[in-house]
Amino acid sequence: MLSRSCFNLLNLDDYLRPDRTRIPRVMTVPGIISDFENGGEAEYDAVSSANQERRIIVANQLPVRARRDAAAKRWCFDWDKDALALQLKDGFPNDVEVVFVGCLKAEIDVSEQDLVALSLVENFRCFPVFLPAETQSKFYHGFCKHYLWPLFHYMLPLTPNNGLRFDRSLWQAYVSANKAFADTIMEVINPDEDYVWIHDYHLMVLPTFLRKRFHRIKLGFFLHSPFPSSEIYRTLPVRDEILRGLLNCDLIGFHTFDYARHFLSCCSRMLGLDYQSKRGYIGLDYYGRTISIKILPVGIHMGQLESVISFDETAKKVMELKARFEGKIVLLGVDDMDLFKGISLKFLAMGHLLEEHPELRGKVVLVQIVNPARSSFGKDVQEVQNEINNVANEVNSRYSEPGYEPIVFVNGPVSTQDKVAYCAISECCVVNAVRDGMNLVPYKYTVSRQGNPDLDKALGLDGSSRKSVIIVSEFIGCSPSLSGAIRVNPWNIDSVSDAMNLAITMPEAEKQMRHEKHYKYISSHDVAYWARSFDQDLERACREHYRKRFWGISFGLGFRVVALGPNFRKLAVEHIVSAYNKTNNRLILLDYDGTMMPQGLVDKSPSDEVIKVLNGLCNDPKNVVFIVSGRGKESLSKWFSPCEKLGLSAEHGYFTRWSKDSLWESCFLAMDFDWMKIALPAKELLDHLESVLANEPVVVKRGQHIVEVKPQGVSKGVVVESLIATMRTRGKATDFVLCVGDDRSDEDMFESIARSVTNPSLPAIAEVFACTVGQKPSMAKYYLDDTSDVIKMLQGVASASGQLNKPALSQVSFEGPP
Numbered sequence: 021m022l023s024r025s026c027f028n029l030l031n032l033d034d035y036l037r038p039d040r041t042r043i044p045r046v047m048t049v050p051g052i053i054s055d056f057e058n059g060g061e062a063e064y065d066a067v068s069s070a071n072q073e074r075r076i077i078v079a080n081q082l083p084v085r086a087r088r089d090a091a092a093k094r095w096c097f098d099w100d101k102d103a104l105a106l107q108l109k110d111g112f113p114n115d116v117e118v119v120f121v122g123c124l125k126a127e128i129d130v131s132e133q134d135l136v137a138l139s140l141v142e143n144f145r146c147f148p149v150f151l152p153a154e155t156q157s158k159f160y161h162g163f164c165k166h167y168l169w170p171l172f173h174y175m176l177p178l179t180p181n182n183g184l185r186f187d188r189s190l191w192q193a194y195v196s197a198n199k200a201f202a203d204t205i206m207e208v209i210n211p212d213e214d215y216v217w218i219h220d221y222h223l224m225v226l227p228t229f230l231r232k233r234f235h236r237i238k239l240g241f242f243l244h245s246p247f248p249s250s251e252i253y254r255t256l257p258v259r260d261e262i263l264r265g266l267l268n269c270d271l272i273g274f275h276t277f278d279y280a281r282h283f284l285s286c287c288s289r290m291l292g293l294d295y296q297s298k299r300g301y302i303g304l305d306y307y308g309r310t311i312s313i314k315i316l317p318v319g320i321h322m323g324q325l326e327s328v329i330s331f332d333e334t335a336k337k338v339m340e341l342k343a344r345f346e347g348k349i350v351l352l353g354v355d356d357m358d359l360f361k362g363i364s365l366k367f368l369a370m371g372h373l374l375e376e377h378p379e380l381r382g383k384v385v386l387v388q389i390v391n392p393a394r395s396s397f398g399k400d401v402q403e404v405q406n407e408i409n410n411v412a413n414e415v416n417s418r419y420s421e422p423g424y425e426p427i428v429f430v431n432g433p434v435s436t437q438d439k440v441a442y443c444a445i446s447e448c449c450v451v452n453a454v455r456d457g458m459n460l461v462p463y464k465y466t467v468s469r470q471g472n473p474d475l476d477k478a479l480g481l482d483g484s485s486r487k488s489v490i491i492v493s494e495f496i497g498c499s500p501s502l503s504g505a506i507r508v509n510p511w512n513i514d515s516v517s518d519a520m521n522l523a524i525t526m527p528e529a530e531k532q533m534r535h536e537k538h539y540k541y542i543s544s545h546d547v548a549y550w551a552r553s554f555d556q557d558l559e560r561a562c563r564e565h566y567r568k569r570f571w572g573i574s575f576g577l578g579f580r581v582v583a584l585g586p587n588f589r590k591l592a593v594e595h596i597v598s599a600y601n602k603t604n605n606r607l608i609l610l611d612y613d614g615t616m617m618p619q620g621l622v623d624k625s626p627s628d629e630v631i632k633v634l635n636g637l638c639n640d641p642k643n644v645v646f647i648v649s650g651r652g653k654e655s656l657s658k659w660f661s662p663c664e665k666l667g668l669s670a671e672h673g674y675f676t677r678w679s680k681d682s683l684w685e686s687c688f689l690a691m692d693f694d695w696m697k698i699a700l701p702a703k704e705l706l707d708h709l710e711s712v713l714a715n716e717p718v719v720v721k722r723g724q725h726i727v728e729v730k731p732q733g734v735s736k737g738v739v740v741e742s743l744i745a746t747m748r749t750r751g752k753a754t755d756f757v758l759c760v761g762d763d764r765s766d767e768d769m770f771e772s773i774a775r776s777v778t779n780p781s782l783p784a785i786a787e788v789f790a791c792t793v794g795q796k797p798s799m800a801k802y803y804l805d806d807t808s809d810v811i812k813m814l815q816g817v818a819s820a821s822g823q824l825n826k827p828a829l830s831q832v833s834f835e836g837p838p
C-alpha cells in the first residue's frame with residue numbers, strides 16, 4: 021500500500037485537472053512540480069505543423085554534449101554522435117521530423133534553464149527536462165542505478181553490497197522524475213499525429229502519465245536492459261505499478277526472446293493476463309487493447325563506425341599499436357566498470373590459460389579497456405575496481421617477463437577511434453559479462469576487423485581475407501544473434517580459458533568463416549534497420565485507435581484505459597422484450613457463476629429468486645433454456661432439481677441433458693484421461709500445467725478465480741453449435757438467441773453465436789442478444805452491469821410472456837374430488 025506521504029504525488033486526477041491551462045515544466049523544489057506564473061503561455065513554439073509526421077524520442081539523457089564556456093559565461097552544445105537516440109534517426113523516413121526529450125548530463129542553474137531550453141529547441145530540436153539535484157540523484161543514482169538496475173540484472177539487495185534496499189523516497193523521486201518528463205512531452209506533442217518512443221528502465225511509469233492525458237496516444241517503449249524472470253521481478257514492491265506502466269504502451273520491445281518471455285510471464289502470473297500470437301506478432305490482451313510485443317536486438321551505426329575506420333589517424337594508431345604488441349597474440353576486452361561485466365572472471369581465466377599452457381606465456385596479451393562507471397554513487401564501484409586490480413596484479417606478478425605483461429589495463433574514457441584501432445590488432449574479442457542487456461562490443465569489433473584498404477596496409481594484410489573470433493557470455497543479449505561465436509558460461513573459469521585457447525589455435529579458414537557470418541548479419545541489421553522495424557510495428561500497433569471507444573479507469577499509477585467496440589452498449593429490457601414477443605423458437609443460454617450468482621458468495625446454490633425466474637422462462641413452450649457452466653453435473657443436478665424443464669450443460673459442455681427427466685449425454689470424444697493424474701497435483705498451476713501437459717490433448721485456461729484443464733474440442737462454444745443444430749433437426753430452427761455470461765469461457769459462446777449469424781450456409785437467426793456481465797472488452801454486443809441486472813432482465817422477459825408468476829409443474833398440487 022502506498023504511504024500517505026506520496027498519495028498526492030501519485031494522484032493523476034489532481035495532476036491532470038481540467039482547469040490547468042498549461043502543464044508545468046520546471047521543478048523548483050525537490051519532488052514538487054510547479055506551474056509557470058505566466059498564465060500558461062509557452063516561451064517557445066514547440067509544436068510543429070499538424071500535417072508533418074513526427075517522432076518524439078524520449079530517453080533519460082538528450083543526445084547532446086554540454087560544456088560551459090567560462091569566458092562567455094554561457095553553455096555550448098554539440099551532438100553526441102555515440103548516442104543511440106540520435107543514431108536511430110537514420111531508420112525514419114526523410115520527411116519525418118524527429119524531436120528529443122530528456123535530461124542534460126550537466127547541471128544547469130535555474131536562472132539559465134529557460135535560455136538553455138530555447139537554445140536546445142532552436143538548434144537541436146531537443147526539449148530538456150530539468151530536475152533538481154536532489155531529485156536527480158535519488159532518481160538516477162538511487163532508484164535506477166542502485167535498485168532497479170541490479171534487480172533487473174538478477175541481483176537481489178540481500179546485503180548492502182548488493183545494491184540498495186527498496187526506499188520509498190527513492191521511488192517517489194522516480195515517479196516525480198517520470199512525471200516531469202510527461203510535463204515536457206505535454207508541451208511538445210500533437211497527440212493525433214505524433215508517435216512517442218520511450219527508451220529504457222528509467223522511464224517505465226511515464227506511459228501511465230501520458231495515457232492518462234491522451235487515451236489514444238501512439239506510444240512505444242524499448243527496454244535496453246534484461247527483463248528478469250518472474251521469481252526475481254516479483255520481489256519488487258512496486259511491481260504492479262511498473263507492469264501497468266509498460267502496459268499503457270501500444271508496443272513494447274525487447275532485445276531477446278528470453279526477456280520478452282519473462283515479461284509476459286510476469287503479466288500472466290501477477291496480473292492474470294493472456295497473450296497469443298496473432299498473424300506472426302505476439303499480442304497481449306489488456307482491457308480491450310492489444311499490446312504488441314517486439315523482439316529485435318539493436319544494431320550499431322555502420323556509417324559512423326566505417327567513417328572512423330577511414331580516418332588517417334586511425335591507421336596511424338593501428339600502426340603504433342601493432343609495433344607495441346609486435347609478435348604478440350592480442351585478446352581484447354572492452355567493458356564498463358561495473359560488477360556485472362565479469363572483468364575479474366576474465367582475468368582469472370587468463371591466468372588459468374597461462375597456467376595450463378606454458379607455451380603461451382610471453383605470447384598472449386589480454387588488453388582490457390575499462391570505460392568509466394556510469395554511476396559512482398555508493399561504494400560498489402570502488403569494490404569492483406579493487407577486486408579487478410587485485411586479480412590483475414596477481415596474474416601479472418606471476419607470469420610477467422621483461423617486456424611482457426599478460427594483462428594490460430587501458431583506463432577510459434577511450435575514444436571511438438582508439439577503440440577501433442585496438443579492435444583492428446586483436447585476434448579475439450572476449451565479452452564475459454555475467455549479465456548484460458545487449459552489449460554491442462562484439463558488433464563493433466567485427467566491423468573494425470572488416471577494416472578498409474588503409475587499415476589493411478597498416479596491418480600488412482592483402483585485404484583478401486578478413487578474420488575474427490568472438491568469445492561471448494551466454495548471459496548477454498547479443499549472444500543469440502552471433503551464431504559463429506564461442507559461447508561460454510562466465511562463471512566457469514575452465515570453460516572460458518578453454519575458449520581462449522580455442523580462439524588462439526583456431527585454423528585461419530575457420531576464423532574467416534565465422535567473421536563473414538557475423539559481418540553479414542551485423543551490416544544488414546544495423547541501428548537504422550532496428551529503428552525502421554520498430555517504427556513500422558508501432559504504426560501497425562496503433563491502427564485500431566480510432567475504431568474503438570476509450571475511457572479511463574482506476575487512479576494513480578494503476579490507471580489504464582478500456583477499449584470497446586463502437587457498437588458495444590447496455591442491453592435494454594424494452595429492446596429484448598420487443599424481439600422476444602415476435603419470435604417462436606427461442607434459445608436462452610445462461611452462465612451460472614458470476615452471471616446468475618455473484619462470485620463472492622460462499623454458498624453457491626441458487627436463490628429462490630433465481631429458481632423462480634428460470635421456471636418462468638421454462639414454462640413458455642416457445643423457449644429452450646440452458647444453464648451452461650464449467651461446474652460438474654452432480655452439483656448442477658442438485659441445485660436445479662426444482663426446474664424440471666431446464667436444460668443443463670456441465671463441465672463446459674462435456675455433459676449435457678435437455679431436461680430433468682432426460683439422460684446425461686457426453687460429447688463422445690475419444691478421450692484418454694491419464695492427463696488428470698499429472699494435472700491434479702500441480703502447484704504452480706497455470707505455468708506448470710501448460711508445461712507438463714504440452715503434449716496432452718487438453719487445453720489449460722484461466723477462468724474467474726480458477727484454472728481449468730479440459731479436453732481439446734470441449735468448450736461452451738461447441739455446446740452452442742450443438743444446441744442450435746439439434747433444434748434445427750427437430751424442426752424448430754432458432755429465431756431468437758439470448759446468451760449471457762461473464763468470463764473468458766463464455767467468450768467461446770459469443771464467438772460461436774457470431775459465426776452462426778454470419779455463416780451463409782445456415783438459416784438466419786432473426787434476433788441475437790449476446791451479453792456479457794460487466795463493462796469490459798468482449799465478443800458480446802451488449803453488457804449488463806452485474807448479476808442483479810441479469811435477474812431483472814430475465815424477470816422482464818419472463819413477465820412479457822405472462823409466465824413469471826405461474827408455478828412450475830413440480831410446485832402444482834392436484835386434489836381429487838371430496
